[in-house]
Amino acid sequence: MKIKETKLPGIFVLTPHRFSDARGFFSESWSQRAAAEQGFDFKWVQDNHSMSRQPGTVRGLHFQSPPHAQAKLVRCGRGVLFDVAVDIRRGSPTYGQWVGEQLSFENGKQLLIPAGFLHGFATQAPNTEIIYKCSDYYAPDLDRGIRFDCLQIGIDWGLGNLEPILSKKDATAPSLADFHSPFVYEE
Numbered sequence: 001m002k003i004k005e006t007k008l009p010g011i012f013v014l015t016p017h018r019f020s021d022a023r024g025f026f027s028e029s030w031s032q033r034a035a036a037e038q039g040f041d042f043k044w045v046q047d048n049h050s051m052s053r054q055p056g057t058v059r060g061l062h063f064q065s066p067p068h069a070q071a072k073l074v075r076c077g078r079g080v081l082f083d084v085a086v087d088i089r090r091g092s093p094t095y096g097q098w099v100g101e102q103l104s105f106e107n108g109k110q111l112l113i114p115a116g117f118l119h120g121f122a123t124q125a126p127n128t129e130i131i132y133k134c135s136d137y138y139a140p141d142l143d144r145g146i147r148f149d150c151l152q153i154g155i156d157w158g159l160g161n162l163e164p165i166l167s168k169k170d171a172t173a174p175s176l177a178d179f180h181s182p183f184v185y186e187e
């Protein structure tokens with residue numbers, strides 16, 4: 001497993017080794033032991049899987065509030081997507097900053113996003129599937145969102161000419177300016 005921190009401290013790209021042979025490949029997509037050797041201490045309790053039919057589907061930006069905040073480990077099962085994390089920890093030197101990584105079935109990359117960050121993604125191919133581990137269970141009352149096109153964050157989703165396809169909830173989400181984050185930065 002190759003582990004590389006992104007330009008946004010706290011967000012990592014994990015690339016599992018693929019053992020290829022005539023049949024295809026094998027990889028360990030997560031190893032608690034390998035992660036512990038890197039100083040990571042995540043315990044996953046829920047796996048999510050969603051599929052988006054149309055390229056240009058944007059889901060996000062989402063987070064769950066404490067006491068059920070979620071860390072996430074995200075990968076692409078089929079197709080291609082642009083996965084994004086945004087720092088929303090109050091007092092963080094990188095508050096409001098974002099990082100994006102292209103995740104695909106082909107490249108096998110995973111994005112590790114701790115609690116305290118927004119998560120969202122845009123699909124770049126038909127029928128794209130995302131699979132992600134979560135460190136806490138879904139808590140609908142604590143499910144929150146920020147606009148994917150919030151000007152203060154300024155994410156370049158790489159949509160080109162595609163009109164973003166959003167859920168109703170995401171289309172009416174507030175921007176960062178109208179938001180008091182429940183997360184506080186700890187050094």
Ligand SMILES: Cc1cn([C@H]2C[C@H](O)[C@@H](COP(=O)(O)OP(=O)(O)O[C@H]3O[C@@H](C)C(=O)[C@@H](O)[C@H]3O)O2)c(=O)[nH]c1=O
Nearest residue numbers: 048050059060061062063072119120121137138167169
């Ligand atoms: C997130 C979630 C949703 N649901 C249900 C609620 C709803 O009826 C249906 C669709 O939910 P949503 O519209 O919120 O799905 P979606 O927009 O895909 O939400 C997800 O977006 C990505 C970016 C994340 O990071 C996730 O944490 C989650 O917020 O699925 C669950 O049962 N469990 C879950 O964990």
